[in-house]
Every structure is written in structure tokens, then in C-alpha cells.
Amino acid sequence: MDSSGSLDSGEEEPPDKIRKIIEDKVGEPVIYLAESDLNRDGFFGREYLAVIDGRILVLNRDYEIIGEYRLRDIDSIEVRDYLGGGEVEVEMAGRYITLIRFTRSKVDEFRKLVRVVYGIKYGGLKPEYLNEDYSSNNNSAKKTDTLRRLLKYLLPYKKLGALALALSLILTGLNLAPPYLFKILIDDVLTGGNVGLLPNIIAMLIAVYALKTIVDIGRSYILSVLSQKVVFDMRKELFEHIQKLSLGFYDKYSSGRLLSRITSDTSRIMWFLTWGVQSLVINTLTVVGIGVIIFSIDWRLSLFALAPVPIVVAGIYKFKKKSRRIYHKAWRKWSDVNVILVDTIPGAIVVKSFNREDYEFRRFISRLRDVVKANINVTKLRLEFFPALGFIMSLGGAVIWWIGGMEVLKGTLTLGTLTAFISYMWQFYGPIQSLSNLIQPLQEALTSGERVFEILNVKPEIEDQPDSVDFEFKGHIKFENVCFGYEKYVDTVRDINLEIRPGEVVGIVGPSGSGKTTLMKLLLRFYDPSSGRILIDGVDIRKIKLSSLRRQIGIVLQEPILFSGTIAHNIAYGKLDAEPEEIIAAAKAAYAHNFIMKLPLAYDSPVGERGSRLSGGERQRIAIARALITDPKILILDEATSSVDTITERLIQKALENLIKGRTTIIIAHRLSTVKNADKIVVMHNGRIVEVGTHSELLRRNGLYKRLWEAQFEETKVEAIKVR
């Protein structure tokens, strides 16, 4: 093994201490310090980058300075991203130098460092970059807190919960009664000869069973009602909460994860809070109750009776652990089979045209065999375990019959007592198994609880201020030195200065990823800029009521999102009380009326889930009608024509011309021809505005716009040849 530090034998030093050591060494305060987890030879290890006034130092794990660079000699400093790692690279005197290497785990720290260096070099270092502890995640709560917070959901239903608990206690008591009645039956009636007692005992037995049935029904009903109420409250709270959160939150959690938190996590919690808690109480009480009873009957016999319990408990525990793996494997194998079905049945045309029927068949069969094998393993495990367990318990029973039988023969124990003892003993194992079954759901419910609370703990980032205003826009927009990044310390857009006058049509173009859409998201205040500000009619949009802002800005997205419901419903989404003639007018302006009237149910036609019954162009035109119905002062068209064919595009173009009249319009376009006639074209590149001007001005300038224009012109020619 190489000795160059592949094994990290040193103790983890706290960051403050390291900073102190380095400060002592160089005799200057360290502005920013970042620790890497790789050394320059590419082995796991430690090196440091320290930013001090005017210099960057590289130190090795023994805090020896192995590199020193003056900031004014550095032309650029950048983080380079690689698979599984990255490096900080500086450009000095035309050469590129690696300062430090690190794995992906440390990327954020070094990005931050680079920002700090830029801040020092060019001014404008923001103190929050130094102080803010961005990695700490205070959302996750402790388990006990989670439990306490979960139980709070039961509080509004105290009475119902108490009733259910009382019924559970009664049920436990009733479960313990029959063996005692058996004892009286055998000792006093069958062997004692007190025949007159027989009808009474039978009547009591029937009464106990009847009562048990009734209490059980009542308890189950109450628990179901309780659990439905609790889960309703929780889902309501969650949905209400996430509606308030900013888009940044939706970016962080995929929709699938959010959906499952609202549906399955809450169900799991519901089950635990109601059935789980009750089952815990009943089973614990039953175990304790039976323990007390049998020990008071005969403690010696009880010791023998309970001897198998530890073995049974250990066995159940072991089975649980093993079975989870084996059941999971069976489930996984089954979903592998499903994958093939989901692929090949809708993709039948591909399978057939490539002659791959045999191949798919063999693949399917081999996976199906795996399913068979996995299911047989499940059966094997069950057969290994349950019969053995049953045998051990029966063995315990036999021992009791042996010892107890001797005592009955000696006359020290009545036959009735022995019978009661044995039936109590058999009743003992049920609750034990139920209790061990509860462990996993309990853990799952706590995890689910954590996940739900993690979301409830997120504070809405974008909220109205108390002094937010609501006013009618004229449509004047101004971006002032706006910077913003989705990830901290990595700006997606930078130093944006842009003024748009009321009624102006502005095109925004640039390569994908240049920050066009981000600008619009900032204008709609889905995010707030990290620095700089955006003004509408001279008012900072952070001071405008969100409802006012978004009502007066209409947006048509590249991928129109429709909701299930009718076409009329979708068009009127922005104005629920729209009159029918307004809906028709909006649809006509969007060139959608004609195709809608051709549908049998016209505007009353359901669009299907997410608009699946309509074509892309039809969906797009409905989205345009939707934007139009609110009569917005400012309109944003985000690549609204990029995903449709040329004929539809022409229709949409016409629709857009209607839409633009008399509004401030911002058109984000991929096809430059779309924005050719705009009053002003803004060219973006790498998050910055690089050119502004009219189409002809920009062509004359010979810059990025001209290159893009020529490239697209070539593309169009190629397309035209293809069509011919």
C-alpha cells in the first residue's frame, strides 16, 4: 500500500482549531478556509485552501504551506467539476494551475471559496458568504419530538380516543374471563357435581362472548372514524402548506416524493396513531394480566410455562429480520417482470420491427423463473420457522401437562385450575407476536412523521410584506444589477440590467441554459434575486402583493400544463367567474375556437388527465387563451412555439399577435425568427446580457446574435431540403 496518506490516521480537528493553527503560522487572519478530502496525488487525505488578505495558501495535512498565490496575479479562478470529484483551477500568466483536488462531497465548500475570492478581487464580498452555515439542516427533528408532535394530532379528538381506549381495556378484561369460567366449570360442575351451576356458567360464557363481539365492533368503528379524521387533518394541513411554498421548494422535492408524503406517509402515521397505539396498549396489558394470573395460580408451573417465551421472542425477531430481505427480494423480482411488460407491450412496434420477439420472450421467461425461485424461498422460510415455533410451544404445553398432571394426581392442583392455566398459557403467545409485529410499523410511522414534519417545517421563502401594495400596472419593467442562482454561490444569472417600457415587445434569445427562463421566474417572483432588484412601474416587486403581481403578468409556457376538467374550465382557470362569451373570445383570440367547436361537446369536452386527449398544439392554444382571459398588462411567452409543428406554429404565431397588442410583452424564443420584429432583442450568454438592440442593429454588430442567426439559417435550409 502506498504510504502517501491513503489512510487518514490523524484525528479530526475542529475547524476553528485548524483556522487558529494556520493563523498562528502565517500571522494574519484567515478570511476563508476550506478543507479538501483528497491530496494532490489523488488519494484520500486532507489539504487546505486558506484565503487571507491578498493571497491564497495551499496547505498539506501537517499545515505546511505547499503553495502560495497572490490574488493580483490570478487572472481567473474556477471550480472544475468531474465525475466523483473536482478541482480548483487558477489561470496565471496564461497557464492553468491546480490548487487543490476534492471529491463531490466538498464541491459546495470550494464553490463558496471561489465566490469569496472573486468578492475580494473585484469588490462586493458579501459577509453572509462567510457567516452563513449553509450545510446545516435544522429541519429534521428528534424521534421523541416527532412522537410528541404526532400525538398532538389526537388532541382534538380526546374524547373519542379515550372512549376507544376504554373499550380496549374492557376487551382485554373480557379476553381474560373465559379460562376462569372453564376452571369453575370443570372443578365445581363437571367434577364437583354442582349441576345447578351449569346453566349459569354457560349463560355467562355466552354473555362474555356476546359482549366481546359488541365491544369489538364498537371499538373498530370508533378507531376507523378517529383515524380518518386524523389523516384528513394532516393531509389538509400538508396540502395547504405546500401551496404556500415557493417554486424553489418544488425544485428540491420531486413531485413523486411530495405526492407520496401526502398519501402514503400520512396513511402510515394514521395507522400507527390509532390502531398501533391501541394494539400496543391492549397487548401489553394482556401480557401483564396473564402473567399476574398464572403466577398467582402456580408460580412454579408458570416458570415452566414461560420457559419457551425467550426462544419464541428471539425466533420471531430473527424471522422478521430474515423475512424482510426475502420478501423484498420476491417483490423486486416481481417488479422486474413488470418492467418488461411495461416496456414491450406499449413498445410492441419496436420489438416486432427489430425481430426481437424471441429475445423479449427469453428475457421474460428468465425473470419469471426468478419470481418462482424467490417465492419458493419465501415458502421455505415460512416452513422453516412457523412449524418449528409451533412445535416448541406445544412442547412447553406437553411439559405442563406432565408436571401439572402429576400435581393433579397428587391432589395439590385441581383439574379446572390446570385447564385454565393451559388456556391462559396459549393466550399468552398471541400478544407477544402482535407486539413484535408492531415494532416495524412503529419505526416506519416515526420515519413518516419525520418526513411530513420536515415539509411542514419549511418556511415559505416568498411571502407578502405587511406593507405590500396592490396597484394597476402600466407595464414598465426594470432589472437593476440582478444576480440569482438556484444553488447557493453559483449564479445562474448575473449583473442583469434591463429596462422595458410599457407596451414594448422584447425578445430574449440565447443558447439553452443561458438564464432566459430564470429571468422570467424572477419577474414572477417565484424566486427572489440574491442581490439587486426588479422594479415594476418604479416599485420593487418585493413590495407588490403576490396576488396583484401574478394577476397582471400572464405567462404561456413551453410545455402547457392543463388540469383535468373541461376545456372551458381550463381557459377560465385564471378567472373562475368568467362569462361564457369571455371564454369564447379568449379562445378565438388564441385561434382555438374552431378546433374546440369541432369536438362533440365543444367547450364542455373533458381534456383528460393533464390534457392528454388534446394534441400539443391544441394544448398550447388553450394555454394562450388561459393567459389572455385575465387581460394581463405584462405577458411572458416562454418558448411557446418550440414544441409544435410549423403549421400549428403559424396558427400560434397569429394567436400571439392578438395577444401582444397593447401589452408589455417578453418573448423568450429558441427560433430567432419569432422575435425578429421585436422592438428590442436581448441576447443572453452564460447568465449575462451580452447584446441588446433591434434585429438589424444586432446583425450589424457581428456578435453572438449574428452567429446564432446564421447557424439557424443553416438549420432552416437543411430542414427545407429534408422536407423536399
Add this chain to the structure above:
Amino acid sequence: MKWINLVDPKEVEARFSEKGNALTLKVNGVTYSEVVPRKPFPLSRPNFIIFTTRDGEEICAVKDYTKMDPNSVKAVEKLLNKMYFIPKIKRVIALNYEGGAYVWAVETDKGRREFKTRGRRIYQMDDGKIVITDTHGNVYLIENPARLDRRSREMLEEIV
């Protein structure tokens, strides 16, 4: 309003066309022949009518055609009843699931009928109306599900 010529129903006079199967329309003193009525919202606002020529060119629209004079209403309805045949279900006699489809036997305002539905083609509107489209594209309407008899409601609840 620029995009739609919405007129007062009182200003529109409709007569059954001499050539048949269309209307002659008089709007604010101008006469149009060969006019057909069309419903943009056949279910949610069945009284909203757009009058077009046979070629689909739009003449005008009225919010509630029943507010026209009685003779005009009669003439318009003669066409509408044919163009928008949407039987209203009054009673569900039987509803069974057979071979991947629901088989309905219903009593409608137009008489008894049996039909099949497949997939999710039963749609409840915001106002509670239930719209059923059968396998052939015929449309049936339940105007007020709550007012159906109990047995019909029970059968309906299984699938709505």
C-alpha cells in the same frame, strides 16, 4: 367585445328555413338565410347559442335563446333537438360489469336504452351533472344525481 358579436335575444328573429333543415335569421334588420344554431357549452350552458352559416361563418351569439320570441324558440329548438341529442337519464334499471365494460340499462326522457361504457368515460361536471359517453360516442346526461331514486343512486355510486 371584439371577438364575439353577442346580441340581445330580443333582437333576433328565427324562422324555419323554406329549404328546410336550417334557419332564416333576422338580426337588427339584416336577414341571413341558411343559418344553423350551435351550442359551445352543450352541457354547462345549454342555452348559449352561436348562429353560424352552413359554412361555419359566425353571425352572432345569444346568451339565452329561450328569451327569444316563442316562435323563434320553437324554430331553433326544432333544429337543436336533432343536433344535440343528449337523453337525460331518469332511472338506472341495471348496471353490470361484463368483459371489461359496464353495461347499462336506463330509462331516459327519450325512452328505454341499453348501452356500454368502457374506461373512464363518466365525467362529473362542477355543478354535479354527470355526463356519460358510451362506446359509440353517444352522450347521456344525469342532470341531478341526487334526485334519482335510491336504487339508481346506489348503482351509480359504485362507479362515479
